[in-house]
Each structure stands twice: as structure tokens, then as C-alpha cells.
Amino acid sequence: MPARETLPTAADAHLRAPDSARLTEATEVFALLSDATRLHLLWLLAQGESDVGSLTERCEASRTAVSQHLAKLRLAGLVDTRREGRYVHYSLRDGHLRRLVMEALSHADHRVSGRAPHD
Numbered sequence: 001m002p003a004r005e006t007l008p009t010a011a012d013a014h015l016r017a018p019d020s021a022r023l024t025e026a027t028e029v030f031a032l033l034s035d036a037t038r039l040h041l042l043w044l045l046a047q048g049e050s051d052v053g054s055l056t057e058r059c060e061a062s063r064t065a066v067s068q069h070l071a072k073l074r075l076a077g078l079v080d081t082r083r084e085g086r087y088v089h090y091s092l093r094d095g096h097l098r099r100l101v102m103e104a105l106s107h108a109d110h111r112v113s114g115r116a117p118h119d
Contacts, residue, residue: 029097032076033104037061038069043105045079046098049091 018026033039040059044050052070056063070090073079078097082089092098110117 028076029078029100032073032078033101035069037065038073039101039104041066041069041073042078042092042097042101045090045092046101049082049089051087051089053087055090 033042037059040061041055044055044058050058052063052067055070056066059066061069070079074081074090078093079090080093082091092101107117109115
């Protein structure tokens with residue numbers, strides 16, 4: 001039986017000590033994630049592309065608030081847009097952000113539920 005090939009994890013791909021530019025960039029990303037509405041929007045976008053109307057319905061925030069948060073996320077380079085007629089569809093820019101959002105919310109789930117943490 002052939003040996004299983006071990007695939008590198010996302011963390012393994014970037015195993016260098018962070019310099020000040022990378023620490024600053026990460027701090028800015030975490031600052032954007034520190035708002036509950038933005039984090040919810042990013043979680044929704046981790047499920048797939050969506051427009052402002054759909055995000056507003058699912059996020060329980062006003063359309064104005066959702067639009068403003070999406071604009072911040074777009075200007076920060078965390079989300080992409082695609083225009084289709086009069087609709088603008090938003091999506092996460094990359095898998096790193098998707099995994100970061102999912103891990104943060106999984107961590108929160110363990111803390112809230114009292115379940116033991118794991119790797």
C-alpha cells in the first residue's frame with residue numbers, strides 16, 4: 001500500500017518570522033474583523049458570493065450599514081465585487097480570509113459552548 005503524502009497546511013506555506021509590515025497588515029485585518037457586523041458579513045461571504053440585498057436580509061443590519069461595511073472591506077482589499085446588471089455581488093478575496101473567519105468563529109463557539117479546544 002503506498003504511503004500517504006502529507007499535504008502542507010496553510011500555515012506551513014508561510015513559515016517565516018513576521019516583519020513589521022506583515023504585523024501591521026495582520027493588525028489591520030484583525031481590526032476590521034473586530035466589528036460584529038463585518039465579521040458576520042465575512043462569514044456569510046465565506047458561504048459564497050452574495051449581493052447587498054441578500055446580505056442585508058441575512059445579517060439583520062440596515063442596508064446602509066451593510067453597504068458601508070462592505071465598502072470598508074472592499075477598500076481594505078478583503079472582498080471583491082462583480083457587477084451583474086444593476087446588482088453588485090460580493091465575494092471573499094481569498095481562502096486565507098475564509099479560513100481565518102471560520103477559525104475565529106469556531107474558537108468562539110468553543111468558548112461560548114464550553115467545549116474543550118482541539119487542534
